[in-house]
Amino acid sequence: MTTIIVGGGIIGLSTAFYLATSASALSASTRIIIIDSSQHLFTSASGRAAGFLNRSWFDRPSASLAELSFVLHQELAEIYGGKTRWGYRPSQAWSAGKRRRHNTDEEYRQVTEERLRKQREGAETADPTFSHHRGANSDEEKVSTEEAEPPDWIFCDEEKTFLIAGPHECAQINPYQLCEFLLEQCISKGVEVLYPYRLDSLTTKEDGSIDNAVLSDLLDQVEQTVTNVKNVVIAAGVWTGSVFKSLFPDAKYIPAISPLAGYSMTFVSPLVRFTGHKPVSDTSATFGPPAEGNSDSGIPTQQLHPGHDTNKMRDACFVRSSGSDAWLPELFSRSNGEIYIAGLNEQGFHPALGTMAPSSHFESHGLVVDEIELSPHDDSNTNNFNIMQSVAQELLGPDITVLRKSVCLRPVTPGGEPIIGEVPPSYVNGTKGVYICAGHGPWGITLSLGSGKVIAELIMDGKVRSADISQLAVA
Known part of the structure; x- marks a missing residue:
């Protein structure tokens, strides 16, 4: 089973990290690929944000996710020496x-x-x-x-x-250094990181499940086909809508992210x-x-x-x-x-x-x-x-x-809340296994780890156990 994550920022990395460390993934034959169209990672929000974390300044739709993510930031810093490695305080x-x-x-x-x-x-x-x-x-x-x-x-x-x-209820990190750490961890756990690459197209089986994906190397202008793809996570930040529209030009839904x-x-x-x-x-x-x-x-x-x-x-x-x-x-x-x-x-x-x-x-x-x-x-x-x-x-x-x-x-997003969850197949011509995790606004660093964990749970187990994201689902 292959999962492709579009977006190599902190949301995509967090998703790959928790996918690679989940019990379900460890017990299955799982391939994880991160692709990003930039020549240099962390050149947008992930690498330039303030890095201020908060657990309680959120409206009800994101409150549970914020609590989960804040605790995960604490735990990650304790386990991996975040005080030294990415300035957690x-x-x-x-x-x-x-x-x-x-x-x-x-x-x-x-x-x-x-x-x-x-x-x-x-x-x-x-x-x-x-x-x-x-x-x-x-x-x-x-x-x-x-x-x-x-x-x-x-x-x-x-x-x-x-x-x-x-x-x-507050903490401070250096987000660029946290991204570097997550990237190192993902690679060490077998995650493939390809950039500058683009996801060009998907093919599906008769039941709507994804079969193959065509990727393009943007430097060498070479295409490659990835087989046995089951899931695609679009976590491309401000480019999420563009990626979505390029994959599903006839979709009845386009994520409103600006x-x-x-x-x-x-x-x-x-x-x-x-x-x-x-x-x-x-x-x-x-x-x-x-x-x-x-x-x-x-x-x-x-x-x-x-x-x-x-x-x-x-x-x-x-x-x-x-x-x-x-x-x-x-x-x-x-x-x-x-x-x-x-x-x-x-x-x-x-x-x-x-x-x-x-x-x-x-x-x-x-x-x-x-x-x-x-x-x-x-x-x-x-x-x-x-x-x-x-x-x-x-x-x-x-x-x-x-x-x-x-x-x-x-x-x-227009409502100020992130979009996290599986896209209903009816929105994308019956295609199953398409997920969106984007639109976090100014709270992308705070919500990153929790977002990655709940998407990983959704992909591997079919339901989210760690937080209530019901009000963040794809509308």
């Missing part, structure tokens, strides 16, 4: 008051120096069982609402900043000790995946970023902005000291399937590979990034260093 979420603007850069620097002094003093004298902001030794500590203090790397009105979620472009920037702050890769040297927008894994910044870490220890709980800040801003900044601190800012969104990105054009270059694990340019609207990109950087300097101070600029394409 419990997190706290804050509603941050209107940002406090200082009149001059010097005023920012004076406040920064005072905060650094308090950090040093706190690390020497604080009781480690009290608050993670005062020298806690463990990121597993539970901080009560009364004890918690707003993060000291953001300039905001502390009197109007309050905790909205604690570490029991792209929402989210701009983001990643910074280093003097208030947070940085242990990651080398900062970029220019200010042009880059559209490749994060350059993770290179710890040589070219500058002594302690000299450049003397801030607090990165072995602490993470913080997410949702800023209540006002005035001329048309967006609400969201900031997330990561385990390596990066600060990721997002919240500026734009409609209008409609990249064709498999046609992302190479641009300049970026470094990833020491290798120079092509960047991906997602939009021809360079003026719009430049303006949006300039706006974002200006706001970041107000929130983080003028001495921040830009590491990365990126656009993340989130697959969104």
